[in-house]
Amino acid sequence: MKIQVGVVYGGKSVEHEVSVISALQAMKSFDHNKYEIIPIYYGKDQQFYTGRKAMEAATYQKLEDIPKLLEVVDWVREGQEVFLKYRRLFRVKQRLDVVFPIMHGASGEDGKFQGFLETLGVPYCESSVLSCAIVQDKAMMRRVLNSVQVPLVDGFEITRSECILHPETLIEKAEQVGGPWIIKPVSGGSSIGILCCDDKDQLLPTALECFAFDSKLVVEHRFTDFREFNIGLLGDHDDIKLSLIEEVFKSDTILSYVDKYGGSSSKGMESISRRLPAGIEDEICEAIKEAARNAFKVCECSGVVRIDFLYDNETKALYLNEINTIPGSLAAYLFKDMSRQELLDRCINLAFRKERNAKKIVSTIESSLLKNSAFDGIKK
Template sequence: MTKNVLVLFGGQSPEHPVSIVTAVGVLNALDRNHYNPIPVGINHHGDWVLAGTHQPDDADWSVATLINERPVETTHTTALSDELPEVPATDTPVALRSVNSSTQLIDVEGNVIADIDVAFPLLHGPNGEDGTVQGLFETLNLPYVGAGVLASAVGMDKHFMKIAFRHAGLHVGPWVTVTETDWHTNRTAVLEEIAKLELPLFVKPARGGSSLGITRITLLSELEQAIEHARQYDTKVVVEQGILGREIECGVLDGLNGAKPKASYPGEIVVTDDDQDFQFYDFTSKYQSENSAELSCPAELADDVTALVRAQAVTAFQAVDAAGLSRVDFFYTYDNELIINEINTMPGFTPISMYPQMWQRTGIDYPELIDTLLALAQQD
């Protein structure tokens, strides 16, 4: 019997276009013998709309058909072009409701479009990866892929994430958190605290993603402006000491039936830096540039370092109480120190993204990964 999977994508986050590309990848790789996908997009207003309304049964999904445009000859399914795709503002609005302990997708008149068995949220950033949509699924008693409410919220918050990591014995870099209250009532003291960190500094919205709102500063005179910039994304800001080192990532996949989570081979992000604009692994190099960031996997690391990365990735996963999948990002310094940067509970998940690529090279391909995640979501 096939199960109906709600493939939820888009969302009110800057990572909206990335999420659309992810949904295309997942829809094309889903095992149709077991799963019937029901794609639903969340547009920039936060409205849920039925997606893929013009999708021909026998064709591959594309960005265009997913966002309810008619099929066209050429579409971008891997890299995003300059014109970023969007879930349309109009089209069939839909909602979820719970009736007799089953979850229904309904239209505005209350007609049932489908009974939903499991949700696959492919949302990144605020209102998607941060526990909010997970809370909605919980209230509907609907099984869903990935981390629960708490892990999603902690994994989205660069302040609380560091506290959880540190408590689990992981090494986090020096940082100072600037809350809304600090900024208004305690500014001088907090700026003095930050001045003790070594330059350069990375100034980040605490709950953001895709490198948006992050500034790397090399002078303390740039600090207040960088904080104001980050505050446009979140009123809580973290200021971190810059870490000089290689960027190493590791995929974690939960174990079925209580088995221990597994770690992939570590990968390394190699940002080709011939363009001076790329100060770090920023939004453009992540999503809009063909060759500015490349994954090397397995990363060239000594065997004991590889083992340490994999063990610490699992520790980080457990430290925030994650489930399903996560990508854990580290810096490996030139003094051979492993410092954890962050955990992403819904990492980039297009077929060419780091997480699926690392698993591919570890022996689990994209369709199998999706199958495993859906099985994990539905286990008791």
């Protein structure tokens, strides 16, 4: 009997289209002799859809037409199993043995959807609720990584209300960091909403523009002469496999959304201009690997993750820039010694191992509290 894998993609975030590309790549690459793939598209209307046409790229050319092409489904738990139930088709349902979330950004990569799956009690791939929540919030990630001395670019976090009520705080903190600056929405991804600033007089208007994408920002010093390196990690706390290290190339001040996805709409992150392997000195290579392992462990990541680094050519210093718990194209192109099919297979196995470990945790104790209590003495 085939394992029923629900692949969830789409979502409410600005990375919606990127998610669709990553998911279509993955669904075509599974071992279809071993797995039955159930595409589950999460629309901008916050409905879940499935159907035969869900695995066709043409279905997503006009998002407003999707309700006509696919079937709306609901998630239900019956006994020890989780199903998708079709709303329009009487008594038709689809069992799910494991779920593979491939939603980038807010609502998919920030722990919210993982919490939904935990509540349903269905095994799922990739990182946990806590891990996703920490990593997706760049400010929280900085706090966690600072606690274990992972090297980070000088920067600070600031909220919309702080900027509006006390704009001098933004200027003062930015001057302490030193310009030029890069300003990032804390929960953004794919370089969407990220802006650069060279003049302190433009800090406030630039920050206010970034607040269109989030209510909190991270402001960091921006290097002008630097290189960018990425590495993939696959596994969990007990067993981590590292990929090759790539160097990626930008066409502008920063690696933009167009750099990442403009080259080929069907290849996603695979279309970026890169050198793989990076061809860097052993010292830099080992520093990247050590920092990546430490970050992966302290943030309790699992599954496949991509970690991005900046190397300042002037100071010869390396800095961790970002952790991606559901990376574009699942970072499969970085693992040259294994096929995409094998990578997906390992992710499924990790999901089942995570579920087995969770079941070993005691969640019930013997108690007569509810049986013997009249509730009158319970604190209110």
